[in-house]
Amino acid sequence: MGSVNLARKWIREAAVVTALTGAGISAESGIPTFRGPGGLWKQFRPEDLATPEAFARDPKLVWEWYDWRRTLIAAAEPNAGHAALVQLERARPSFTLITQNVDGLHERAGTRNVVKLHGDLWTLRCTVCHRERRDERTPLPELPPRCECGAPMRPGVVWFGETLPPDAWERAEAATRAANVFLVVGTSAVVYPAAGLIPLAKSSGARVIECNMEETPFSAQVDRAFRGAAGELLPQLVAS
Numbered sequence: 001m002g003s004v005n006l007a008r009k010w011i012r013e014a015a016v017v018t019a020l021t022g023a024g025i026s027a028e029s030g031i032p033t034f035r036g037p038g039g040l041w042k043q044f045r046p047e048d049l050a051t052p053e054a055f056a057r058d059p060k061l062v063w064e065w066y067d068w069r070r071t072l073i074a075a076a077e078p079n080a081g082h083a084a085l086v087q088l089e090r091a092r093p094s095f096t097l098i099t100q101n102v103d104g105l106h107e108r109a110g111t112r113n114v115v116k117l118h119g120d121l122w123t124l125r126c127t128v129c130h131r132e133r134r135d136e137r138t139p140l141p142e143l144p145p146r147c148e149c150g151a152p153m154r155p156g157v158v159w160f161g162e163t164l165p166p167d168a169w170e171r172a173e174a175a176t177r178a179a180n181v182f183l184v185v186g187t188s189a190v191v192y193p194a195a196g197l198i199p200l201a202k203s204s205g206a207r208v209i210e211c212n213m214e215e216t217p218f219s220a221q222v223d224r225a226f227r228g229a230a231g232e233l234l235p236q237l238v239a240s
């Protein structure tokens with residue numbers, strides 16, 4: 001039995017499937033990754049803008065970058081990889097999608113059980129009263145946007161140096177431990193703590209299947225590693 005057929009059999013027979021997705025699946029919809037080509041914006045490195053320090057120093061500059069990203073994402077469409085995960089969720093008794101992405105494309109594609117480790121680009125959070133609101137307007141009429149209390153709002157995402165939302169991390173760990181099959185899709189597997197879910201899945205007894213354009217630090221340890229685009233690989237793996 002070929003590797004794809006065997007992996008498909010594992011998925012088909014699994015009662016509990018958990019997927020971890022990263023920027024690679026969104027890149028196929030035309031959204032630049034942090035670390036790949038096109039990751040620079042006005043000569044700024046994203047890693048220098050996605051920090052609390054950058055926001056404190058120049059909130060308007062940070063918001064200009066996020067407003068640009070929001071506009072790009074609003075014009076993008078979910079791809080065949082997103083659609084395959086929707087199909088998988090509908091076919092399995094228990095399915096959880098853990099994502100490092102903040103773009104909302106999984107929800108737009110139709111996935112319902114999504115754990116957002118790094119937050120949501122379409123959520124705004126007040127820097128003073130911490131009230132949150134969803135705002136999908138592009139471009140935003142005011143940068144930085146203001147809360148009802150008058151204070152500036154920040155993007156509702158996790159910045160470098162910040163901890164993950166505890167409830168999201170607890171859900172991610174529980175879904176990883178419970179998985180019979182753990183899919184790793186479009187992630188470089190170098191950003192922690194998210195990358196730590198891969199060895200956790202393996203040690204918890206899951207079959208780990210990796211779909212990525214390039215090798216990752218865990219490629220040699222997973223049960224099956226496929227090289228290619230998620231939009232090409234995932235439809236094959238979830239086919240009946």
